[in-house]
Each structure stands twice: as structure tokens, then as C-alpha cells.
Amino acid sequence: MIFDKHNATAGPCISSWVSASAGTGKTKLLIDRVLRLLVDGAPFSSILCFTYTNAGACEMQQRLRARLLDLQERPQALFELLQRPPTEAEQARAPTLYLEFLKNVSALQIKTIHSFCKDFLSRNSPLANIIGDVQVLDSAESSKLLQRIQETYLFDFIEYSAHNACDKLDELAKDYNTLSQNMTFEQINDTLLALLTRRYDLAQFLKEYNSDAFLTLLQQKLNHTKKPFLFNETAVQSLARELSKSCENNSTIQSILYRDYEKAFLTTNQKLRKKLDGLSKFDLYSELYTQAEYFFADIQQQKASELIANTQAFIHVADNIFQEYQRQKESRNLYDFEDLIIKSNDIFTRAYDNKTIKSAISFGVQHLFVDEAQDTTPQQWQVILHIVALFFDDGAKCSLFVVGDPKQSIYSFQGAKPWLLQTLAVVFKHLIASIGGEFQEICLNTSYRSAPEILALVDEVFRVTPILGYAPHIPARKTPGFVRCVNLPEGKGGGDAEGGKGADEDKGRKSGKSNEGSDSDDADSTIGATIGATIANIVAELLHTQVYCHSMQRNILPEDILILARRRAHLSLIARELAARNIPCAWQNRECSMWSSVLAFIQFLIDPTDDYNLACFLKGPFLRDRAMSDEELLPLCCNRSDSLWHELLAQATTEQVTSDAFYMTGGTRCMTGDALSYINKYCDDWNNVKTSDDFYSFFYQSLLNVLPYIDMYDETNEFEALMNIITDFLSTNTPNLRTLYALLQSKSSAGVKDSAALNKASSVALSTIHGAKGRQSPFVILFDEFSASLQQERWIWFEPDAGVNVHGRRHEVVTSAGMMLMPQATLAAGEHLRQHAKDALNDEGLRLLYVALTRAQDGLVVVGEKKAQWHQLISAASMGAGS
Numbered sequence: 001m002i003f004d005k006h007n008a009t010a011g012p013c014i015s016s017w018v019s020a021s022a023g024t025g026k027t028k029l030l031i032d033r034v035l036r037l038l039v040d041g042a043p044f045s046s047i048l049c050f051t052y053t054n055a056g057a058c059e060m061q062q063r064l065r066a067r068l069l070d071l072q073e074r075p076q077a078l079f080e081l082l083q084r085p086p087t088e089a090e091q092a093r094a095p096t097l098y099l100e101f102l103k104n105v106s107a108l109q110i111k112t113i114h115s116f117c118k119d120f121l122s123r124n125s126p127l128a129n130i131i132g133d134v135q136v137l138d139s140a141e142s143s144k145l146l147q148r149i150q151e152t153y154l155f156d157f158i159e160y161s162a163h164n165a166c167d168k169l170d171e172l173a174k175d176y177n178t179l180s181q182n183m184t185f186e187q188i189n190d191t192l193l194a195l196l197t198r199r200y201d202l203a204q205f206l207k208e209y210n211s212d213a214f215l216t217l218l219q220q221k222l223n224h225t226k227k228p229f230l231f232n233e234t235a236v237q238s239l240a241r242e243l244s245k246s247c248e249n250n251s252t253i254q255s256i257l258y259r260d261y262e263k264a265f266l267t268t269n270q271k272l273r274k275k276l277d278g279l280s281k282f283d284l285y286s287e288l289y290t291q292a293e294y295f296f297a298d299i300q301q302q303k304a305s306e307l308i309a310n311t312q313a314f315i316h317v318a319d320n321i322f323q324e325y326q327r328q329k330e331s332r333n334l335y336d337f338e339d340l341i342i343k344s345n346d347i348f349t350r351a352y353d354n355k356t357i358k359s360a361i362s363f364g365v366q367h368l369f370v371d372e373a374q375d376t377t378p379q380q381w382q383v384i385l386h387i388v389a390l391f392f393d394d395g396a397k398c399s400l401f402v403v404g405d406p407k408q409s410i411y412s413f414q415g416a417k418p419w420l421l422q423t424l425a426v427v428f429k430h431l432i433a434s435i436g437g438e439f440q441e442i443c444l445n446t447s448y449r450s451a452p453e454i455l456a457l458v459d460e461v462f463r464v465t466p467i468l469g470y471a472p473h474i475p476a477r478k479t480p481g482f483v484r485c486v487n488l489p490e491g492k493g494g495g496d497a498e499g500g501k502g503a504d505e506d507k508g509r510k511s512g513k514s515n516e517g518s519d520s521d522d523a524d525s526t527i528g529a530t531i532g533a534t535i536a537n538i539v540a541e542l543l544h545t546q547v548y549c550h551s552m553q554r555n556i557l558p559e560d561i562l563i564l565a566r567r568r569a570h571l572s573l574i575a576r577e578l579a580a581r582n583i584p585c586a587w588q589n590r591e592c593s594m595w596s597s598v599l600a601f602i603q604f605l606i607d608p609t610d611d612y613n614l615a616c617f618l619k620g621p622f623l624r625d626r627a628m629s630d631e632e633l634l635p636l637c638c639n640r641s642d643s644l645w646h647e648l649l650a651q652a653t654t655e656q657v658t659s660d661a662f663y664m665t666g667g668t669r670c671m672t673g674d675a676l677s678y679i680n681k682y683c684d685d686w687n688n689v690k691t692s693d694d695f696y697s698f699f700y701q702s703l704l705n706v707l708p709y710i711d712m713y714d715e716t717n718e719f720e721a722l723m724n725i726i727t728d729f730l731s732t733n734t735p736n737l738r739t740l741y742a743l744l745q746s747k748s749s750a751g752v753k754d755s756a757a758l759n760k761a762s763s764v765a766l767s768t769i770h771g772a773k774g775r776q777s778p779f780v781i782l783f784d785e786f787s788a789s790l791q792q793e794r795w796i797w798f799e800p801d802a803g804v805n806v807h808g809r810r811h812e813v814v815t816s817a818g819m820m821l822m823p824q825a826t827l828a829a830g831e832h833l834r835q836h837a838k839d840a841l842n843d844e845g846l847r848l849l850y851v852a853l854t855r856a857q858d859g860l861v862v863v864g865e866k867k868a869q870w871h872q873l874i875s876a877a878s879m880g881a882g883s
Contacts, residue, residue, distance in 0.1 A: 012040045012367075015400040015432045015439045017425045021473060022854035023449025023776070026403050030369060031063055033401055034108075035071070035081055037367055038097050039090050042397070044107035048365045050116065050384070052372035056774065057110045060371075064110075068098040109365075113380050117340035120347075124361050127350075128343045130333070137329065137336045143193055144612055149324050150189055153317075172320055175313035182310055182821075191795055192318060195819070197415055199322045200342055200379060202819065206319060211312070218311060221820065222829045224304040230294035236261070239288050265292040271828075272296040303827045310821045314795075341379045348386035352810050358390060365391055366398045373404025377415035378813045381424060388428065389809045392435050399437065400428060406469035407462075410770060410848050412840070418468055418847075420813075427804050427811055434809060446474040447854075449776055451481020451550070454860050458853050460877035467846045479550035481856075485875045486863045488534060531570060531863075532577030535563060535781055538861055539583055539764055542779060549778045551857040558584055559762040562777030564769050564852050570783055571766045584763040595744070597621055597706065598722060602741045605686055609643040618648075618675065621706045622682070626675045648676065695735035699726055769852045780856035784864030784871045795821050796837040845869070 012033075020026035034047060051057040070077045071094045078086050078094045086094070101108065109116070122134045137145070153176070179188060195202065209217060219225065267273055272292065329335060335343070351358040368387055370376065376384070392398035409418035425441060432439040447455055452475040459472045539561055546555045563585075565571050578585045600616035608614060618628045682702065689698050700723060726740070733739055765777065796819070805812040820833065849870055853860065864871035 012037045012042065013397055013399060013438065015428070015437050016402070017428065017439070017441045018401070018403045018444060019421075019442070019469060019471075020403050020405055020444040021447065021471065022405070022408065022850070023447035023473075024444040025448055026371075026444070027060065027063065029444075030060065030371060030401070030403060031067055032081060034064060034369070035067055037399075038068075039071075039078070039081070039086075039094050041089070041093065042367060043364075044100065044104060045109075045364050046366040047108055047369070048116070048367070048387075049108075049110040049369040050113045050371060050376075051110065052112065052375050054112060054115070056371065057112060057115075061105075061110050064108075065098075065101065068101050071095060072098040113376070113383060114337050114340050117344040117383065120344055120361070120363075121335075121340065123363075124347060127347050127357060127360070130335075130343075132333055134340075135334050136340065137334050139337075140612065142196060142336045145328065146192060146196060146321070146325055147189055149321055149328065150185075150192065153321060153324075154185065172317065175316045178309060178313040179317060182306075188314075188317075191314070191821075192321060194413070194795075195318060196322075196336075197338055199318075200338060202315070202318065202322070205819075206315070214315070215308065215312065218308045218820070219304075221833060222304045222307065222827070224301065224308065224829060229298060231261075231298045232291060232294070233261075236288065236291050239291070261295050265295050266299070270299075300828055304829055307821065307827060307830065311819065314821055315819065338379075341377075341383060345379065345382050345386065348383070348390060349810075351386075351390055362391060366396060368400050370400075370402045370404075373402045373421060374406050374409035374418050375411045375414075375416045376404075378417060378420060379415075381420065382813050385427070385431075385804075385811045385813070388431055389811065392432075392437075396435075398435065400432060400439075402428070407467055407847055407850050408773070410773065410844065410851055412844050421469075423804060424813075427806075431809070431811070443471055445471045446476050448476045449857055450475070450854060451477055451479060451858055453481045453483055454853070454856050457483045457860070457874065457877055458850070461853070461873050462846070462850065464877065465846055465873060467843060467850065477550075479858075481550070481858045482860070483874075483878055484859075484861045485871065485878055486534065486538065486861060487871075488863060488865050489530060531783065532574045535574050535783065535863055536577035536581050536583065538781060538863070539563075539578065540581055542859075543583070547779075547859070549858055551778050556779065557762050558764045560778040561781065562765045562767060562772065562775070562779070562855060563781045563783070564767055564772055564855065565783040566769055566785060566848070568768060570785060571768070574783070575766055578764060585766055586763040595722070598703070599741065599744055601682075601702070602737055602744070605682070606737050606741065608645040611644040614644050614648075622702070623675050623678050626678060628675060689735065692730045692735055696723075696726060696730060699723070769848055772855055773851060776855050776857055778857045779859040779861070780852070781861045781863060782852050782870075784862060784868045784874075795819055796833050849873070 018026070018029070020029070030049070034049070037047060038044070049057075049060065051060060067077075071081070075091075078090065082090070111119075118134050118136060121128050121130060125131070125134070153172075183191070206214075265273060329339070347357065347361060351361060365387060368384065370384060388400055392400075404421060406418035406421055409416050412418075429439045429441075450458075450473075455473040455475045462470045463472075539558075542556055542561065543558065548554075549556045549560050552560060563571065563574055565574070575585050596616070597620040600613045600620055601622050603610055603613035604617045615633060617623075618633060620627060685698055685702075689695050703722060725744070729740055729743060767775070803814040805814065820830075853874075862871060862874045866872070866875075
């Protein structure tokens with residue numbers, strides 16, 4: 001029974017490895033387990049909880065606080081928690097926990113693993129060779145630094161080619177030149193950014209393989225051997241002449257005579273023709289076909305050689321750029337998120353052999369919780385393994401509690417490996433047993449969230465297309481729900497109906513970047529109107545017919561509807577149609593246009609010479625109709641001799657001299673001067689701010705002016721929320737931009753900027769599927785843009801079998817891997833690697849589909865083309881499930 005499973009996992013002395021499907025109450029399970037430990041007498045400081053996001057940590061902290069207050073105020077709450085009569089000690093301790101929590105909130109550690117490692121390194125900075133405070137680069141800052149380094153290298157390569165002035169760049173310049181023949185600067189940069197979080201894997205791999213060993217490995221992966229040249233051009237020409245004497249239709253023969261062998265022997269998709277058209281009746285055909293086979297084999301060998309050369313070149317360039325990236329960070333005492341994990345693991349590893357280090361870094365943790373385990377990377381698992389092996393002592397009351405679901409692993413682009421969970425479950429079982437602890441594996445699959453009809457559909461979808469760790473759901477709800485499939489007109493789904501993709505998604509895939517949250521500036525307005533109108537009409541119908549919402553026990557409201565898509569570009573198109581029908585909508589995504597624009601605006605006022613924030617500000621809504629596009633910004637950024645701000649001033653001064661003449665002749669006034677006029681107005685207004693009232697008025701008027709120029713959706717609620725924050729800020733602080741910026745940033749990182757938390761009015765919610773992770777809604781409308789064909793990245797990782805090396809109580813997760821750049825043309829020998837990558841991509845897509853479907857509580861509507869992959873699956877499953 002599910003009740004028994006929940007109760008068993010709450011036992012404070014039993015370590016548990018829990019696989020919890022969507023909607024099975026895992027957050028409540030975690031809170032119950034923490035409360036049981038506290039009631040049992042565990043100190044707050046002995047508990048460490050790892051969450052995946054800061055927002056998740058905040059939510060858990062708030063829910064725990066509410067439950068502790070409930071234990072103080074309601075004696076019955078303790079019986080409900082324990083599911084048995086409490087002991088006298090438990091009755092005495094439970095009501096005191098809330099006040100103890102308030103006195104020392106920080107004692108109970110609920111945080112992300114990166115936050116834990118940052119604090120850990122700060123406390124042990126001498127062991128990590130860190131001087132001063134740990135300063136962390138966020139993702140945007142890391143990307144900017146990496147691009148700057150690549151630009152510097154490119155400039156050096158160009159200088160070297162022109163003057164041969166630096167011998168040490170000789171080999172690197174040649175490698176970059178080799179690479180640039182197949183990839184643009186932007187593609188190289190995008191691939192480097194995608195590999196940034198995996199540079200440790202790359203470094204480990206290069207430690208294991210020198211250049212010769214790496215070459216051998218690549219040749220093995222591609223079945224590549226240096227065979228002698230087989231194709232005989234002279235023999236083919238001689239055979240062609242003989243054949244042409246008796247062949248009336250000799251177009252193929254002529255192509256051979258003109259040495260166009262590729263066209264004669266290969267199909268358009270680079271495969272060997274099964275027959276040479278019109279030639280099979282001739283005696284010489286078999287010999288000619290043999291030469292065609294030789295030609296194909298030679299072409300494949302040539303392509304394999306090019307692929308190997310490109311991969312070797314990229315690995316060499318990437319390794320040097322990452323080394324320089326690391327050197328520049330360390331010279332300025334900066335660390336990115338990957339550094340936090342690596343440096344912490346280094347200290348933990350040395351502690352096994354040094355009792356002094358182990359004693360110095362001990363922090364009293366006896367109970368470790370890991371939430372969203374499926375999204376944990378191998379290096380993060382290494383931290384967890386170290387904590388258990390180092391600090392869980394024999395005979396002590398220590399426990400591990402891991403909750404995850406491989407079906408909901410949708411962050412493989414960040415290094416998560418859902419299949420690693422099975423291996424680690426065995427490892428931790430033996431590790432816990434070595435200290436005399438109990439360990440159990442539990443599967444929770446009773447869903448309290450979704451109606452039976454929705455769960456039946458989900459089960460049918462993944463019965464036909466299985467995914468890792470799937471178990472059929474058991475519906476706890478008895479109230480009915482519904483599932484609908486709505487077809488878009490052919491060709492209106494935002495992608496190629498025959499298996500292509502939208503241009504922006506294809507670009508993202510080729511660059512090696514995740515498409516989560518990527519925008520498309522060139523979305524077709526007709527397609528957008530069709531998508532938006534269809535979904536807006538569904539929303540209007542649901543609201544007009546006053547559908548009953550069983551999960552809320554009332555009729556439907558706008559806030560009960562969540563619209564999901566993979567890309568924000570489609571969501572913005574949908575939002576416009578909703579706005580046209582006066583249906584309020586707001587984003588539930590992790591990024592908010594108004595919020596990020598305000599942060600860039602404040603940072604500009606603080607420091608106009610910060611190029612990154614200035615660029616965001618120039619592209620944002622504060623410049624209204626004169627906001628700059630990327631094409632307009634590019635010349636300013638690339639040709640500047642000083643900061644972007646000084647270049648903007650200089651350019652505007654130059655334009656001002658000639659703009660009047662252009663005006664007189666009907667020309668268009670240059671936009672830099674127009675943009676600067678808006679900027680000067682903001683600067684003048686800010687210079688006039690003297691009091692708190694002035695401060696409030698400045699932001700009120702500035703934000704009010706922005707609203708009409710944000711066309712993605714109605715952000716009135718964000719405007720009100722931001723002004724409320726500023727009001728509260730002024731009630732306890734003197735007007736100060738830096739303090740306000742820090743406050744907004746902290747709320748941003750804590751997830752407070754989510755529209756779901758900010759909105760006061762009832763609004764339809766919009767979110768990407770990745771952004772909706774951990775959410776639920778009574779009614780979900782899913783837009784399916786996907787076709788049956790999936791594009792792959794330009795690069796593929798080939799990895800050894802997953803494993804964990806054991807050295808006594810010390811365990812090491814195997815993480816080394818290799819990388820290969822796949823060519824544009826088909827390479828038969830690399831097809832198995834390409835197919836493996838395609839299978840992994842399809843699996844990720846199916847897990848993303850599972851997340852999307854299981855957000856729904858009462859109703860699910862799937863909108864898409866008939867040929868779209870998800871739409872096909874769901875349509876077939878809905879018939880099988882009787883929906």
C-alpha cells in the first residue's frame with residue numbers, strides 16, 4: 001500500500017532510495033522525513049538537504065516552517081505525522097521545534113549543491129588555495145569571458161598568419177584554420193559554450209589519452225584504417241568508353257567520362273547506388289560496379305580522415321582555450337559553478353589520506369537528503385559519495401535519503417545521466433551497509449495529482465514507447481478528467497511537416513546548444529496567428545463554458561490554465577492572441593522580460609561602461625521604438641576602440657553632424673542619436689532624484705513608459721509587483737541603486753520573480769516545458785511543434801560504460817568521455833555513433849513529453865500537426881486508453 005511506503009520512508013534510521021513518479025507527493029515525503037528526524041531528536045545542524053534549484057530550496061524551507069508551526073499549534077498534527085501515538089519525549093519536543101527553528105534558521109541546511117560547495121570552500125579556502133572570499137561567475141559572465149578569450153586567440157592567429165611573429169601559436173593556428181574550414185566562428189563559440197560545463201570530462205579524457213592514443217581511439221570508433229587507394233580512374237574511363245560505344249542513352253557514361261564519379265556512383269544522400277542506371281545488361285558492368293564500390297570506400301576513408309582531423313583540431317583548440325579560461329579566472333580569484341564542484345571534490349579526496357584535513361572539514365552532517373536526483377551530474381554525485389563515506393560514522397545514527405525519477409530527467413545538456421541512478425543505488429546500498437545501516441529501495445507510483453483519464457493516456461503513451469524507469473501509475477483520484485487532441489492545419493505548426501524543423505531550432509541543434517528557452521525573431525506571423533488563434537480559442541471555450549475544476553472544487557478561472565511549449569517564441573505568439581481576446585496571461589518561466597530589463601537598466605545607471613548590461617539595455621524595451629537589433633549593435637561592438645558606451649557617444653556625435661542634411665533630403669535619421677536621446681532623458685531624470693519620493697517616481701514613470709513596448713505579453717502584474725518591491729525597499733532603506741540591484745538579484749535567484757508568485761490578478765500561465773518542471777495546473781494545453789525527424793548536434797560524445805571505481809570506502813564515479821565532430825555529409829562508418837546520439841535525443845524528448853503531460857490535474861489538451869511526433873503518439877494512445 002502507498003500509505004505503508006510513505007510511512008516506511010519516513011523512518012529516521014532507514015536510508016532510502018526512492019523512485020517517485022510525477023504527482024506522488026515526493027515533496028511532502030521529504031518534509032515528513034525531516035520532521036520525523038527532528039521529532040526523534042536529531043539536531044537541526046545534523047541535516048543537509050540538496051535541492052536542484054534555489055527556488056526549490058526556498059519552497060522546501062517555507063513548507064517546513066509551516067509544518068513546524070502546525071506541530072506547535074495542533075497536537076493532532078504529531079499523530080498525523082507519526083501515524084501512531086507519540087511517546088512522551090516526542091510530545092514534549094514537537095511543540096518546541098518551531099521556536100528552535102526561528103532562533104537558528106541557518107542551522108538546518110537546505111540548499112543547492114553549488115551553494116553548499118561555495119560555503120564549504122569559503123570555510124576551507126586555504127585547503128583550496130583560495131585567497132579571500134569565493135567569488136562566483138554566473139553563466140552569462142562565464143560565457144562572456146570564454147568568448148573574449150576565443151576572440152583574442154583568433155586575433156593572435158590572424159596576426160601570426162600575417163607576420164609569423166609567434167612560433168608557439170604555429171600548431172594551434174593550423175588547428176584553428178582546419179576547424180574554420182568546416183565551422184563558422186559562431187559555431188565554434190557555441191560548441192565551446194556547450195562544452196563549458198563538461199570541460200572537466202574533457203580534461204580527464206586528455207589525461208588518459210595522449211595524441212597517438214586519441215588518434216587510435218578515433219580510428220577504432222570509425223572503423224578507419226589507412227587502406228591503399230583502390231579506385232582506378234584510368235580503368236573507369238576506359239570501361240566507360242567501351243560501354244558508350246553500344247549504349248544509346250549514355251548520360252551516365254558521359255558523367256563518368258567527365259569524371260563526375262560522385263554523381264554517377266552515389267545517390268544524393270551519399271550512399272552507393274544499387275544499380276548503375278542502364279548499364280546492368282553489359283558484360284563490363286560488374287567490373288565497373290566493383291570500381292564504384294572502390295570509389296565509395298575511398299570517399300568514406302577520406303571523410304573519416306577529415307572527421308578525425310577536425311576532431312583532433314577542435315580538441316586541441318578547446319583544451320587551450322579552456323586552460324586560458326581557467327588561468328584568467330584564477331588570476332582574478334573567480335570561480336564558476338563547475339570549479340565549486342571540482343575544488344570541493346579535491347579537498348574531500350585528500351581528506352581520505354589526511355586525518356588533519358578530515359578533522360578540519362567535518363561539519364556534523366548525519367542525515368543527507370538529495371532531491372531531484374535524476375538531474376544530478378556525475379561530479380555532483382562524487383560530492384555526495386564523499387560526504388557519506390567520510391562523515392557517516394560506524395554505529396552513529398546516520399541516514400541517506402535520495403528521491404528522484406529517471407523519467408523526469410530533462411537536463412542531459414547540463415551533464416545529468418539518468419541511467420547512472422541504477423548503478424549508484426547499488427553503490428550506496430553497500431556503502432550504508434558498511435556502517436551497519438539499513439537501506440531500502442522504494443518505488444512510488446500512486447499519483448495524487450492527475451485524473452484517471454490523464455494517467456491512462458500517459459501509461460498508454462509510454463507502453464508503446466518505453467522510457468527508462470517507467471512503471472504504470474495508480475490513480476488515487478476518483479474524480480473525472482479529460483484529454484483532447486486538436487489538429488492544426490497542415491504546415492502551420494512552426495516546423496517542416498515532412499520532418500524538418502524551424503530555422504531557429506535547427507540552428508540551436510547544430511551549434512550544440514540547448515534549445516530550452518531559445519527565441520525566434522523571425523517567426524512567421526501567419527503561422528503564429530494560426531497557432532495562437534487555435535490555442536486562444538480553446539482557452540476562451542474553457543472559460544466560457546465554465547468547466548468544473550475538480551482539483552480546486554469550483555468552476556475554472558484563468559489561473560487554472562497552463563500553456564506549455566518548448567520555445568518561448570511560440571509562447572509569445574500565443575500570448576498576443578490571448579491579449580487580443582482580453583484574456584489575461586503571464587509567464588511562469590524562469591526568465592521574465594520586464595525583470596531582466598529592469599536589472600540591466602539599473603546596472604546601466606550604476607556603470608554605463610559595463611558592456612554586457614549596456615548591450616542588454618540597448619536591446620531592451622526602455623529604448624521603446626528605438627531599441628537596437630543585433631545587426632545594429634554588431635558594428636558598434638566589433639569596431640569599438642573603447643567601451644561600448646564611449647563608442648555609442650562617439651558614433652552619435654558623428655551622426656549628429658550629418659543627420660540634419662539627411663533629414664532635409666528625405667533620408668532617415670541615424671538611430672544611434674535617437675537611442676541616445678532616450679538614454680540622456682533617463683540620465684537627466686536620474687540626476688534629479690534627491691528624495692525617496694523622487695526615487696519612487698523615477699522608477700514608476702520609467703516602468704510605465706516601458707509597458708506599451710513589451711509585446712510578448714501583458715506584464716502589468718510584473719509592473720505592480722516590481723513597484724511593490726520598490727515601495728517596501730524604500731520603507732526600510734535610503735534610495736541606493738546598488739542596494740536595490742542586490743535585492744532584485746537575490747529575489748531573482750530565489751525564484752521570487754516567477755509570475756506565479758508575483759501575480760495578483762488571475763491570469764493564464766505560459767511556460768516552457770523545462771520551466772514548468774515541478775509545477776502543476778488543473779488544465780494544461782500543450783503545443784507540439786515536433787516532427788518525427790530530430791536534428792542532431794554537430795558533436796557527439798562517446799562514453800565508456802558507466803561505473804564507479806571502489807577504493808575501500810572511497811568511490812570514484814567514472815566520468816571520462818570523448819567527443820567527435822560529425823561532418824555534414826553522410827559517413828557510413830560513423831552511423832552507429834550518429835544513431836546512438838539520435839536515440840539519446842529521442843529518449844530526452846520522450847522524458848520531456850512525460851514532464852509536460854504529468855503537469856495536468858483535471859484536463860489535458862494537445863495541439864499540433866497530425867504528423868508531429870508527440871501528436872501522433874498522443875492521438876494513438878488516446879484511442880488505446882479510451883480517452
